[in-house]
Amino acid sequence: xxxxxxxxxxxxxxxxxxxxxxxxxxxxxxxxxxxxxxxxxxxxxxxxxxxxxxxxxxxxxxxxxxxxxxxxxxxxxxxxxxxxxxxxxxxxxxxxxxxxxxxxxxxxxxxxxxxxxxxxxxxxxxxxxxxxxxxxxxxxxxxxxxxxxxxxxxxxxxxxxxxxxxxxxxxxxxxxxxxxxxxxxxxxxxxxxxxxxxxxxxxxxxxxxxxxx
Amino acid sequence: xxxxxxxxxxxxxxxxxxxxxxxxxxxxxxxxxxxxxxxxxxxxxxxxxxxxxxxxxxxxxxxxxxxxxxxxxxxxxxxxxxxxxxxxxxxxxxxxxxxxxxxxxxxxxxxxxxxxxxxxxxxxxxxxxxxxxxxxxxxxxxxxxxxxxxxxxxxxxxxxxxxxxxxxxxxxxxxxxxxxxxxxxxxxxxxxxxxxxxxxxxxxxxxxxxxxx
Numbered sequence: 001x002x003x004x005x006x007x008x009x010x011x012x013x014x015x016x017x018x019x020x021x022x023x024x025x026x027x028x029x030x031x032x033x034x035x036x037x038x039x040x041x042x043x044x045x046x047x048x049x050x051x052x053x054x055x056x057x058x059x060x061x062x063x064x065x066x067x068x069x070x071x072x073x074x075x076x077x078x079x080x081x082x083x084x085x086x087x088x089x090x091x092x093x094x095x096x097x098x099x100x101x102x103x104x105x106x107x108x109x110x111x112x113x114x115x116x117x118x119x120x121x122x123x124x125x126x127x128x129x130x131x132x133x134x135x136x137x138x139x140x141x142x143x144x145x146x147x148x149x150x151x152x153x154x155x156x157x158x159x160x161x162x163x164x165x166x167x168x169x170x171x172x173x174x175x176x177x178x179x180x181x182x183x184x185x186x187x188x189x190x191x192x193x194x195x196x197x198x199x200x201x202x203x204x205x206x207x208x209x210x211x212x213x
Numbered sequence: 214x215x216x217x218x219x220x221x222x223x224x225x226x227x228x229x230x231x232x233x234x235x236x237x238x239x240x241x242x243x244x245x246x247x248x249x250x251x252x253x254x255x256x257x258x259x260x261x262x263x264x265x266x267x268x269x270x271x272x273x274x275x276x277x278x279x280x281x282x283x284x285x286x287x288x289x290x291x292x293x294x295x296x297x298x299x300x301x302x303x304x305x306x307x308x309x310x311x312x313x314x315x316x317x318x319x320x321x322x323x324x325x326x327x328x329x330x331x332x333x334x335x336x337x338x339x340x341x342x343x344x345x346x347x348x349x350x351x352x353x354x355x356x357x358x359x360x361x362x363x364x365x366x367x368x369x370x371x372x373x374x375x376x377x378x379x380x381x382x383x384x385x386x387x388x389x390x391x392x393x394x395x396x397x398x399x400x401x402x403x404x405x406x407x408x409x410x411x412x413x414x415x416x417x418x419x420x421x422x423x424x425x426x
Contacts, residue, residue: 146390146393146394147369147370147394149390150363150366150367150369150370151370153363153366154363154367156360156363157360157363157364169424172423172424173389173390173393173423176386176389176423177359177362177386177390180359180386181359181360202422205422206419206422206423209415209418209419209422210385210386210389210419211382211385
């Protein structure tokens with residue numbers, strides 16, 4: 001499955017993009033919203049990943065943790081398929097508790113915009129995140145060489161419900177590979193939101209060519 | 214670099230295909246030849262990989278080892294860039310000695326048409342082959358799952374001058390990945406010669422799309 005990343009200023013704009021999109025799921029970046037009337041998103045809830053990305057991990061703007069937590073609470077009333085919260089954020093535990101109460105899935109995420117650590121460090125990150133028992137673990141470092149991708153792909157040998165690939169132009173091969181190994185992977189609806197990100201269209205074409213049928 | 218696999222009944226037919234080809238190197242499968250006047254290949258020698266694949270590892274026909282060795286000797290008079298001989302064949306050592314004498318590169322190869330062994334076994338195979346000090350080690354098992362590819366790609370963390378990928382439809386992702394990590398990888402000039410093999414054209418398209426420029 002492919003999750004299209006929706007970058008919009010409000011729910012109406014997001015819905016317009018979802019209606020035009022050709023993804024399976026849609027990650028809506030509330031950290032990009034300017035107004036927070038969320039009801040228009042309700043009809044798409046079972047295909048939504050709600051993300052309020054903290055600035056330290058690539059968020060569009062700096063949002064105080066208390067405000068972010070409040071936004072997660074409001075977003076969870078939509079009953080989205082998932083909320084995505086960063087494992088290293090103060091509010092991760094609280095967001096997970098609230099999500100469980102409301103039967104909303106949790107993607108626990110970890111982003112590294114600098115590089116890809118040694119495999120042992122990646123495994124420690126994975127185990128630490130898995131111990132919090134989220135529904136999905138998302139680990140996304142940055143590739144500085146093609147070989148960096150191999151270390152990240154090795155994580156699939158140690159976990160189910162894992163989304164792991166490298167950002168950056170040299171990480172595109174593991175983005176493609178994650179479409180084969182992960183429950184879902186991410187692609188842009190329009191221009192790339194993260195370094196090296198492919199569009200949904202590009203990713204689908206690559207998968208068809210790769211399938212060779 | 215991409216090595217186009219040339220399947221022809223004689224040198225003239227092979228040269229015609231090479232002239233039409235768009236690969237960087239050309240692997241000429243002498244195990245498919247019906248007549249052995251090799252001189253027409255001489256002008257292309259520095260881009261040639263000469264392979265006389267034994268039947269047990271996918272050869273087109275059964276050739277007695279003595280006859281195969283004689284054919285390698287004749288092929289080496291062309292001074293091809295490489296000869297490819299299977300590490301598990303009786304004549305591997307002799308072919309390597311003769312190749313060294315004539316300054317012809319050696320690809321030592323290992324094919325498994327059944328599956329992909331555990332990583333530890335793959336490493337033993339790699340180390341055994343590397344100990345014979347060929348110019349290139351080629352390890353090509355078969356993928357029965359997408360995850361099998363990851364074990365084979367891990368070998369790139371342990372060797373330079375390695376060509377490693379999985380055959381089979383589920384192995385195409387590691388064929389693509391090997392184009393990024395290996396000194397060269399293989400593609401067909403026409404229809405696939407090995408399970409899951411892409412054409413040179415397909416592989417080039419995939420690489421352009423993957424590059425995203």
